[in-house]
Amino acid sequence: xxxxxxxxxxxxxxxxxxxxxxxxxxxxxxxxxxxxxxxxxxxxxxxxxxxxxxxxxxxxxxxxxxxxxxxxxxxxxxxxxxxxxxxxxxxxxxxxxxxxxxxxxxxxxxxxxxxxxxxxxxxxxxxxxxxxxxxxxxxxxxxxxxxxxxxxxxxxxxxxxxxxxxxx
Numbered sequence: 001x002x003x004x005x006x007x008x009x010x011x012x013x014x015x016x017x018x019x020x021x022x023x024x025x026x027x028x029x030x031x032x033x034x035x036x037x038x039x040x041x042x043x044x045x046x047x048x049x050x051x052x053x054x055x056x057x058x059x060x061x062x063x064x065x066x067x068x069x070x071x072x073x074x075x076x077x078x079x080x081x082x083x084x085x086x087x088x089x090x091x092x093x094x095x096x097x098x099x100x101x102x103x104x105x106x107x108x109x110x111x112x113x114x115x116x117x118x119x120x121x122x123x124x125x126x127x128x129x130x131x132x133x134x135x136x137x138x139x140x141x142x143x144x145x146x147x148x149x150x151x152x153x154x155x156x157x158x159x160x161x162x163x164x165x166x167x168x
Contacts, residue, residue: 005099011024011094025044027118036109037105037106038050038106040104042063043091046119048116049130050106051114056127063091064086064087064090066086087119112167113138114168115134116162117164121162121163124151125151130148144165145163
């Protein structure tokens with residue numbers, strides 16, 4: 001939390017000193033595995049998923065305008081996929097000095113796999129395809145990451161694509 005607050009303040013400071021960086025910010029997804037517990041924090045629309053027993057679950061909820069509309073029932077999940085403001089972030093590091101991060105604590109089991117990724121992956125590759133790739137490459141998570149990124153690029157690669165896998 002302290003490191004994230006320092007980064008947040010540095011981004012704000014840099015943006016205030018340089019007009020070309022006004023409004024600059026960044027999404028964040030972080031995972032700490034300690035014993036049988038996973039601590040997850042995030043801001044923005046980078047996500048954390050968990051694969052357990054060959055089932056994928058999205059752990060984080062996007063901090064986006066479209067997710068807000070979806071949660072309020074204003075739009076459907078199908079409408080959210082193609083909404084013109086789907087990249088409008090309502091919380092990110094660098095946006096405000098008193099940033100409050102979202103935080104999750106999950107009890108883990110041996111074999112759980114966590115995926116930390118940017119929306120460059122999830123906007124191009126479905127959760128089902130992500131799961132399929134992870135299961136197929138379970139024995140080599142580095143290869144799974146490479147396949148996830150390659151699949152997103154082949155699908156159009158319209159944004160930065162970041163993916164990290166960690167197994168308990």
